[in-house]
Each structure stands twice: as C-alpha cells, then as structure tokens.
Amino acid sequence: MSNLLTVTDLSMAFGGLVAVDHISFAVKLGSITAMIGPNGAGKTTVFNCVTRFYTPTSGQMVLTPEPESALDLHTLSPYKVAKKARVLRTFQNIRLFGQMSVLENVLIGQHNLLMRASSCSVAGLLNLKRYRTAEKDAMDLAMGWLEIMGLTEDANRPAASLPYGAQRRLEIARCLAGRPRLLCLDEPAAGLNPKESLDLKNLLKTLCYQHGITIFLIEHDMSVVMEISDHILVLDYGRLLAQGTPEAVRTHPDVIRAYLGEDAA
Amino acid sequence: MLSFLPPRFLASSYAKIAGWTLVAAVILFPFFVLQAVDHNGQLSLAPMTYRPYVLAVLGVFLGLCAVFFLPAPLRALGQSCPDFAVSDVQKKGLQVLLVVGLLLLPLVSNRAELDLATVVLLSVALAWGMTIVVGYAGLLDLGYIAFYAVGAYTYALLSTDYGVSFWVALPLCALLPAALAFCVGFPILRLRGDYFAIVTLGFAEIVRTLLINAQSITGGPNGVAEIPRPTLLGWGAADLDERMMMLYVLALAWAVVVYFVMRRLRVLPLGRAWEALREDDIAARSLGVNVHRMKLSAHMIGAMIAGICGAFFAAKQGFVSPESFTFLDTAFLLAMVVLGGMGSPWGVALAATLIVALPEVSRSFADYRMLFFGMVMVLVMIFRPRGFATARRPSVVYKPASGEKTS
Ligand SMILES: Nc1ncnc2c1ncn2[C@@H]1O[C@H](COP(=O)(O)OP(=O)(O)OP(=O)(O)O)[C@@H](O)[C@H]1O
Numbered sequence: 001m002s003n004l005l006t007v008t009d010l011s012m013a014f015g016g017l018v019a020v021d022h023i024s025f026a027v028k029l030g031s032i033t034a035m036i037g038p039n040g041a042g043k044t045t046v047f048n049c050v051t052r053f054y055t056p057t058s059g060q061m062v063l064t065p066e067p068e069s070a071l072d073l074h075t076l077s078p079y080k081v082a083k084k085a086r087v088l089r090t091f092q093n094i095r096l097f098g099q100m101s102v103l104e105n106v107l108i109g110q111h112n113l114l115m116r117a118s119s120c121s122v123a124g125l126l127n128l129k130r131y132r133t134a135e136k137d138a139m140d141l142a143m144g145w146l147e148i149m150g151l152t153e154d155a156n157r158p159a160a161s162l163p164y165g166a167q168r169r170l171e172i173a174r175c176l177a178g179r180p181r182l183l184c185l186d187e188p189a190a191g192l193n194p195k196e197s198l199d200l201k202n203l204l205k206t207l208c209y210q211h212g213i214t215i216f217l218i219e220h221d222m223s224v225v226m227e228i229s230d231h232i233l234v235l236d237y238g239r240l241l242a243q244g245t246p247e248a249v250r251t252h253p254d255v256i257r258a259y260l261g262e263d264a265a
Numbered sequence: 266m267l268s269f270l271p272p273r274f275l276a277s278s279y280a281k282i283a284g285w286t287l288v289a290a291v292i293l294f295p296f297f298v299l300q301a302v303d304h305n306g307q308l309s310l311a312p313m314t315y316r317p318y319v320l321a322v323l324g325v326f327l328g329l330c331a332v333f334f335l336p337a338p339l340r341a342l343g344q345s346c347p348d349f350a351v352s353d354v355q356k357k358g359l360q361v362l363l364v365v366g367l368l369l370l371p372l373v374s375n376r377a378e379l380d381l382a383t384v385v386l387l388s389v390a391l392a393w394g395m396t397i398v399v400g401y402a403g404l405l406d407l408g409y410i411a412f413y414a415v416g417a418y419t420y421a422l423l424s425t426d427y428g429v430s431f432w433v434a435l436p437l438c439a440l441l442p443a444a445l446a447f448c449v450g451f452p453i454l455r456l457r458g459d460y461f462a463i464v465t466l467g468f469a470e471i472v473r474t475l476l477i478n479a480q481s482i483t484g485g486p487n488g489v490a491e492i493p494r495p496t497l498l499g500w501g502a503a504d505l506d507e508r509m510m511m512l513y514v515l516a517l518a519w520a521v522v523v524y525f526v527m528r529r530l531r532v533l534p535l536g537r538a539w540e541a542l543r544e545d546d547i548a549a550r551s552l553g554v555n556v557h558r559m560k561l562s563a564h565m566i567g568a569m570i571a572g573i574c575g576a577f578f579a580a581k582q583g584f585v586s587p588e589s590f591t592f593l594d595t596a597f598l599l600a601m602v603v604l605g606g607m608g609s610p611w612g613v614a615l616a617a618t619l620i621v622a623l624p625e626v627s628r629s630f631a632d633y634r635m636l637f638f639g640m641v642m643v644l645v646m647i648f649r650p651r652g653f654a655t656a657r658r659p660s661v662v663y664k665p666a667s668g669e670k671t672s
C-alpha cells in the first residue's frame with residue numbers, strides 16, 4: 001500500500017509551548033490509522049495542522065492521492081484543503097449548523113459541487129435544468145449517507161435537536177458527502193454509549209473496506225482503537241512515542257510506561 | 266461593586282429595572298447624542314439631540330416596568346403567545362390577498378396615502394436587503410444606510426449634473442455601492458465579526474461626513490434638489506397623480522423583485538452557505554466553503570439592493586440630503602430585521618410597515634416614536650426573543666413517500 005499522507009518533521013509551537021515536536025509519520029491509502037495519547041499530548045493540534053487551521057512552525061505535509069500527483073498541504077488555505085485535497089474532518093466538540101436541518105447540513109458538505117452546478121447562483125436563480133439535476137443528485141447522495149447513518153427519519157429536523165450520538169454521526173455524514181480522500185475524525189467515540197460505540201466500529205470498517213475511504217482518527221477508547229486500526233501512533237508531550245500495529249504498540253515499553261506510570265514498566 | 270447596597274434591594278425588581286435602564290442609557294448614549302457635526306467647516310463631536318435619547322431610555326424603562334410589574338396571568342399570556350403558524354394554503358391565500366390589495370391601492374387612496382405606501386414599500390425592500398446581510402449571513406452591518414446613501418446620491422448627481430436618465434443611471438447605482446462594499450469588506454471580513462460591525466459603523470459616518478463636506482460636489486448639508494423624476498416609456502410625466510402612481514408601481518415592482526431574489530437565493534447553495542457560516546464558520550470552512558468570499562458576496566448583494574433602493578428614494582423625493590442617512594436610520598433598519606425574526610421576509614415586512622407607517626399615521630405618535638420604540642424593543646426581547654416569526658423553514662425538504670422535493 002502506498003502512503004496517502006506523508007508528514008515529515010512537523011512542529012507546532014504556541015509561543016513557548018511546543019504542542020507538536022518534530023514528528024514524522026505516514027497514513028497508508030485505504031487503511032485506518034489511529035492517534036492516541038494522554039490529554040494535551042497534541043493530537044488535535046496535529047489535525048489542525050494537517051487541515052491547515054494552524055500553520056505549522058516547521059515540517060512538510062504531502063497528500064498523494066495518486067502516485068503521480070502530490071499535493072503540498074502547506075500551500076493550501078483551510079477551505080482549499082477540503083475543496084482541492086478533499087481532506088475532511090470532524091471536531092472534538094461537535095460543530096454542526098445547529099438551526100439548519102440535518103439534510104441541509106449534509107448538503108453543505110457538497111457546497112463546491114453545487115456552487116459550480118448553479119454557476120455561482122446564476123443558473124440557480126434562473127432554475128435551469130442543469131442546476132435542478134445537480135441538486136437532485138446531491139440530495140440523493142446526501143440521503144444515501146443519512147440512511148447509512150440511520151438518520152433518514154430525522155432529515156428535516158434541526159441538527160441541534162438531535163441526540164448526542166446522532167449529532168456525531170451527522171458530522172461524519174456531512175464529511176462523507178464531500179467525497180473525502182482522507183477522513184480525519186477527532187474522538188468520534190467520545191460520549192457514546194457501548195452500543196453506539198460498537199456501531200461506530202462497524203461503520204468505520206465499512207467506510208474503509210467497502211467504500212475505500214482512508215481514515216485517520218484520534219481516540220481515547222482503547223477498545224475501538226485496538227480493534228479497528230491498522231496502524232497506531234502514540235503521542236506524548238508532543239513527541240511521537242511509538243508507532244506500529246496494535247500488537248506492537250500494546251507491548252511497547254514506553255507506551256506502557258506513559259499510560260500506566262513509571263512503576264509498571 | 267454595589268455590595269454597599271442592602272442585598273434585599275439588589276435582588277428586587279427595582280434594582281433590576283434601574284440597572285438595565287442604566288445599561289441602556291450608557292449603550293444608547295454615543296449613538297444618539299454624540300454625532301459628528303459641522304462647525305463652520307470644522308468637524309467636531311457635539312451633543313445634538315437629547316430628546317430622542319431621553320425618550321428612548323424612558324421607553325426602555327417603561328418596558329422594563331411593564332415586564333416586572335405585569336400581573337402574573339398577563340405575563341404568562343405574553344410568554345405563551347403562539348407562533349404565527351399558518352398553513353401553506355392559508356399562506357397562499359394571504360399572499361394573493363396582499364398582492365391584489367397592493368394593486369388596487371392606487372385606485373382607492375389619496376396622494377398622501379399613496380406616497381406613504383411608496384415609502385413603506387421602499388423601506389421593506391431595503392430591510393429585505395439588510396436581511397440578507399444580517400439575517401442570512403449573520404454579518405452585523407452597522408453602516409448599511411451608507412450604501413443607500415451612495416445609491417441615492419449617484420442618481421441625484423448623475424441626473425442633475427450630467428442629465429443621465431434614470432434607467433441609464435440605475436445600474437451604476439447598484440455597481441458603485443457594490444464596489445464600495447467590496448473595498449470595505451475585502452480586508453475586514455477576514456477578521457472577527459466585531460471588527461466588521463465597528464468598521465461599517467465608521468464607514469457610514471465617513472460617507473455621511475463626506476457628503477456634508479464635499480460641498481462643491483454634493484451640495485453639502487443643503488443636499489441636491491430638483492432631481493428629475495423618471496418616466497417609464499413616456500408614462501408618468503403628465504401630471505402629479507400619474508407620476509405618483511408610476512413611482513408607486515416602480516416601488517412595488519422593485520419590492521417584488523427583491524422578494525423573489527432573496528427567497529430564491531436562500532434555497533440555493535449560496536444562501537445555504539451564508540446560513541452555514543452564520544451558524545459556525547469554522548465548520549463551514551472545514552467543509553470547503555470559501556467563507557471570505559461568501560461573506561463578501563452577501564455584503565455586496567446587500568449593498569446593491571440598498572443602492573437601487575436609494576436611487577428609487579432619490580427619484581421619489583426629488584431631493585436628497587445627508588440628514589436622511591444617519592446611524593439612527595441604520596438602527597431602525599436593524600430593528601426591522603431583528604423584530605421581524607432574523608431572515609423571515611414576512612416578519613421583516615410587517616415590522617418595517619409598523620415602524621415606518623405608524624409615525625406617519627399619527628403625528629403625535631411620531632413625537633413619541635423613540636419612547637414607543639424603546640418599550641417595544643424590551644417587550645419583544647423578553648417575550649419573543651427571536652422576533653415575530655420564529656420558526657425557520659429549511660431550504661430543502663425531504664419527502665419520503667413521493668421521493669424528494671425542493672421547497
Ligand atoms: N490555539 C492554541 N493556543 C495555545 N495553545 C494551544 C492551542 N491549541 C492547543 N494548545 C495547547 O497545545 C497542547 C496540545 O493540545 P491538543 O488540543 O492538541 O491536545 P490533545 O492531544 O488533542 O488533547 P485532548 O485529548 O484533551 O483533546 C495543549 O497544551 C494545549 O493547551
């Protein structure tokens with residue numbers, strides 16, 4: 001398998017605080033990669049750098065969707081990371097368009113496609129056939145993902161009125177509508193009950209192995225991480241403590257020390 | 266800070282009323298009382314109009330008194346005041362009724378009434394334009410009136426100085442405000458929302474001061490008079506009645522155009538993106554929405570609508586002066602948008618009609634307009650914090666049985 005995302009020597013400092021300290025890793029195409037680590041280890045900061053919400057202090061981030069084409073994420077502004085590179089993300093604290101309906105939320109995921117179809121609103125204002133077809137296709141795609149997420153019934157409800165677990169799923173559906181090459185999920189299992197957590201595991205496997213979407217996730221729930229990931233990165237104080245298969249990481253002495261304290265080692 | 270006061274007093278309604286009245290008095294002070302004025306060519310901040318200020322604060326005070334001392338049953342009634350929930354059929358009926366009424370109006374009304382109706386229609390169109398900026402995109406534009414002013418002066422000056430006809434000048438009255446909106450918005454819309462509010466406030470004040478001071482071009486405080494009235498294919502020049510009729514028809518047509526454009530934009534990807542960035546611009550950006558460009562487009566489209574409204578205003582009045590474009594006018598527009606319920610065209614139209622027409626209907630009411638205003642604002646904020654029309658309609662609706670359908 002080739003590397004989809006290659007990060008080399010990434011650092012991010014906030015004033016004196018070095019949140020991410022010279023880390024290098026790769027996310028393989030068509031795999032599930034997880035990033036774990038204690039609170040404040042710098043996991044979300046890595047996501048923010050990759051999606052260009054932050055400009056890293058140093059380092060390279062390259063996306064290689066096809067062998068012959070490479071995109072330097074450094075040169076893209078945040079919205080272009082989503083539009084051109086199609087790296088889409090969810091947030092640790094869910095960010096939905098609360099007053100808008102569930103379906104509208106998912107349609108925003110297809111914003112650029114629909115904008116083009118409506119010729120920046122000209123074809124849309126005139127209600128040309130071209131735009132109507134594109135809108136219908138977008139609705140079908142959106143409803144397709146909502147069905148997979150079990151949200152068909154809620155399509156017309158305001159997003160903010162959904163229960164917590166459904167909000168998490170909606171946030172993922174919204175990304176999926178944007179046809180992601182790399183899907184970055186920031187603690188997708190946080191706050192879910194055991195049943196929802198199990199469903200999430202199956203969902204992520206389906207997305208990766210049936211829909212071919214490469215997944216990069218941050219997670220605290222070890223049962224989720226160990227079961228579904230192909231590759232695990234362990235972060236501690238901004239440094240990459242260890243990486244490898246779940247088996248290798250589980251038995252890595254540094255990881256045991258960091259997670260269970262000095263005595264356990 | 267106020268701990269020297271007895272706790273029983275601090276917890277009482279009296280303290281709350283006094284406190285909130287004080288807050289209102291402080292917040293309103295700079296807007297009403299401090300205005301840039303011209304002192305023999307020198308610009309200075311000078312206390313201008315105490316009366317509206319005092320009345321507005323008094324209104325807030327009375328509104329608060331009403332809220333706190335209302336008998337419990339009345340209060341409950343206010344709080345449970347139902348939504349104006351009308352079914353689609355009723356809505357269609359009301360709309361048809363309204364359009365027929367508006368078309369018949371010129372036949373049954375006298376000159377003064379027709380003139381008022383024209384003013385109301387233009388104000389509604391202007392408030393709708395501001396709804397796009399403030400209600401949809403969530404940009405607090407405190408200088409919206411400046412684009413109205415630019416549109417009005419563009420037509421006024423082009424027609425009086427260069428003899429350009431109304432219909433030729435009209436596109437320019439849209440393009441010039443849009444260009445200005447671009448220049449102001451491009452750098453500022455990258456920053457946080459608060460900066461936008463402050464900068465637009467300053468921008469409007471700059472425009473007004475320029476209009477006052479560029480005496481040789483704009484006529485200064487005296488304004489521009491004898492602006493030629495437009496004609497429509499030769500119609501509207503015969504006598505006063507015909508002219509007023511034509512102005513009314515133009516204003517009505519323009520309001521209808523704005524209505525359809527804003528309704529249509531809302532259900533397009535552009536309008537959805539506006540609402541999305543109002544809800545959460547970080548999430549919108551993470552999904553590939555060019556937030557800066559979307560904000561700029563809302564700002565510019567709003568400015569275009571304001572510019573054309575301004576041109577109609579200048580054409581209707583035949584006279585423009587800087588006095589018509591103060592911050593107070595923006596505040597009234599903002600009140601229409603907020604009272605109407607952010608983003609609801611009918612709510613905004615109702616609020617605009619009330620705010621514009623009531624003072625005209627009764628002169629004595631006009632004197633106490635600010636009093637009434639402060640009071641209503643307090644009552645609405647308490648009882649209907651989201652405006653007259655509270656329910657948001659989704660831009661698309663999924664209909665399971667018969668497949669999907671766009672609304
Ligand atoms: N914008 C910022 N400005 C200053 N410091 C920041 C900023 N963002 C993150 N940090 C700091 O960087 C460090 C890493 O934060 P980060 O959010 O990446 O941790 P995390 O691994 O995601 O933790 P958690 O598991 O709690 O989500 C923290 O010490 C945090 O305070």
Ligand SMILES: [Mg+2]
Pocket residue numbers: 043044045092
């Ligand atoms: Mg985090």
